[in-house]
Amino acid sequence: MSELNPELASSLLEMCRSGTGDAAEALSRALDGTFTAEVGDSAPFAEVNAAELDGPGLAVLFNVGAAALVAILPEASGLLPAWYQKPDATGTSKLATLAQEFSMIVLPEALPVGETKTSYVANLKSALAAAGVAGDATQVALKVAAGDKSGVLRIVWPLTAPAALLAVAAPPAAAAPAPEPKPAPKPAAPPKPAAAPAARSAQPPDFSGLPGYSRSLLKISVPVSVELASKKETLQEVISLAPGSIIKFEKGCEELLRLVVGENAVAEGEAVKVGEKFGFRVTAMLLPPEHFVTAKRRSA
Numbered sequence: 001m002s003e004l005n006p007e008l009a010s011s012l013l014e015m016c017r018s019g020t021g022d023a024a025e026a027l028s029r030a031l032d033g034t035f036t037a038e039v040g041d042s043a044p045f046a047e048v049n050a051a052e053l054d055g056p057g058l059a060v061l062f063n064v065g066a067a068a069l070v071a072i073l074p075e076a077s078g079l080l081p082a083w084y085q086k087p088d089a090t091g092t093s094k095l096a097t098l099a100q101e102f103s104m105i106v107l108p109e110a111l112p113v114g115e116t117k118t119s120y121v122a123n124l125k126s127a128l129a130a131a132g133v134a135g136d137a138t139q140v141a142l143k144v145a146a147g148d149k150s151g152v153l154r155i156v157w158p159l160t161a162p163a164a165l166l167a168v169a170a171p172p173a174a175a176a177p178a179p180e181p182k183p184a185p186k187p188a189a190p191p192k193p194a195a196a197p198a199a200r201s202a203q204p205p206d207f208s209g210l211p212g213y214s215r216s217l218l219k220i221s222v223p224v225s226v227e228l229a230s231k232k233e234t235l236q237e238v239i240s241l242a243p244g245s246i247i248k249f250e251k252g253c254e255e256l257l258r259l260v261v262g263e264n265a266v267a268e269g270e271a272v273k274v275g276e277k278f279g280f281r282v283t284a285m286l287l288p289p290e291h292f293v294t295a296k297r298r299s300a
Contacts, residue, residue, distance in 0.1 A: 004158035009042035030098035033146035040141035068162035077151025132160035
């Protein structure tokens with residue numbers, strides 16, 4: 001937790017000031033509005049009016065080792081869309097992208113940020129207390145607005161037990177309904193055709209049920225690249241390349257880019273600017289190519 005100290009405020013403020021426009025654009029994309037942002041000052045978290053946080057809101061968690069920073073925006077600001085409490089697949093993707101973009105826009109590059117998470121929190125004040133917000137915690141304020149609504153997005157650190165914030169954020173499991181009394185048995189009816197399986201809800205994949213060996217494979221790093229265009233050239237044309245040479249491709253300038261993992265294209269999307277870095281926004285997933293194998297009759 002040595003990285004998350006009050007001295008971090010100066011570098012974080014510098015990042016926020018240089019990335020104010022990018023932060024506003026990231027909020028606009030994620031929260032369905034046209035946002036503006038203005039950097040405030042850093043101050044001890046203890047000076048924040050507790051009533052401001054005594055209610056629901058959005059929490060964006062940035063893990064740094066065993067500790068974390070969190071960006072919080074109260075629902076009372078009126079800046080959060082109605083769907084943020086129970087986002088569908090598109091909303092979940094928007095919020096996840098917001099966390100990734102903020103980690104690059106407002107956090108210093110030297111900070112070893114690990115997993116990021118965005119979640120609805122029923123009570124920000126209680127969640128921060130459960131997450132072990134330190135007594136000497138520091139906060140940086142971003143004044144954000146969209147239309148006639150405005151609020152303050154606060155970046156607070158350190159949290160000594162960040163997992164507890166997510167536990168508070170998670171909605172309580174619904175109680176199992178009481179079993180209904182069984183009716184008297186009836187004569188057997190003719191069998192009915194099986195109903196079509198219900199459509200699966202679009203939720204992030206849950207790998208907790210996989211065997212340990214399979215889960216360990218998920219930690220393997222694989223090469224990920226973005227393909228602008230490709231073509232074949234003769235070796236003679238390649239050898240003749242020199243500074244100033246121009247290679248013409250058949251791909252149109254408005255066509256989407258492809259995200260390639262290993263040697264397989266997995267998604268299409270477009271290039272975006274994330275702070276001073278290049279990013280890729282996924283617009284569609286690509287299905288793997290079909291392979292057909294001719295079934296041959298085994299000879300006697």
